[in-house]
Amino acid sequence: MPIFQYGETEVEWLSKRDKRLAQAIERIGLIERSTMPDLFTALIQCIIDQQISAAAARTVNARILQVCGGHMSAEALLAAGADNLQRCGTSMRKVQYMLGVAEAVQAGKLDLSAIPAMDDAQVIQTLTGLKGIGIWTAEMLMIFSLGRPDVLSWGDLAIQRGIMRLYNHKELPRERFERYRRRYSPYGSTASLYLWALAK
Template identity: 85%
Template structure:
């Protein structure tokens, strides 16, 4: 499975810009995070994964993949039908979101091939026009499907926790968060990987 690509350029930039981030990078080492370059199945997975455990999400996604004959696209999802999709273990509300995405693609209302040419703000506007896709989900798709280099999500609580731990802050006002975002730019996505790792370490200790 492909991984999010970064290397010396991103590490050197972040390390020179921020001493504490440099120490974290040195301690944690290279992070390998899987990506989903195919945007349609990634959208469907994001809808399924909302507000359920990782184990439950894995089970539901595997069932949907099997139901769709091993390939999740607009045609196979619409052919599966709402009732069969719900029997995979997800809510009818999520099923309607998934079918809405499939219908938008099939009708041409949503051109997934055009999204890669959009700037980040346009990507967020386009994806959040879809029911079931919020800003955080769009930002995760930007990192893990589109490979965008400069995404740092204010709406991600794990990133906020990692940032507070890294800098020993008891709270994180939006203004402070934005200051760090500017510091990490243009490699906010790589910084996100390390902040997630820092947050996970914190949770494993607590």
């Protein structure tokens, strides 16, 4: 299973920029988070995973993969049809989102092969143009499918919780969050891994 790539360069930069984060990095050590380079599969999984437990998400994902013949693709998803997909344990609303992504890919309206060449703002704009994909989902795809180095998601409550625990803040206004984002840049994604670990 591929993992998010980071190393001494990112760790040294963040440690020099922030003493508290440096202590957390030293205490926690190397974090291995699996990635999903196939953007179509990742998009579909992100839609399935929304607002359900990790265990439920694994079950639904496995069932949908089975219905698609063991290989996730736009063609296989469309061939499976809405009723079969819903029977896998997900809502019809999510099924419509998934089929919408598949239809956009098949019709050529969404060229997933072009996304890696886009800058971060273009990626967010392109992905959030799809029903069922918000900014947070696009940012998670940027980290775990595209390997983008500088993503710190304001919309991620665990990231916010990690920052508040690390710096003993009782609240985290957007302005303060943005100061941390600038401090961690250009390695916000690596900082995110540690903030998630601190939030647990």
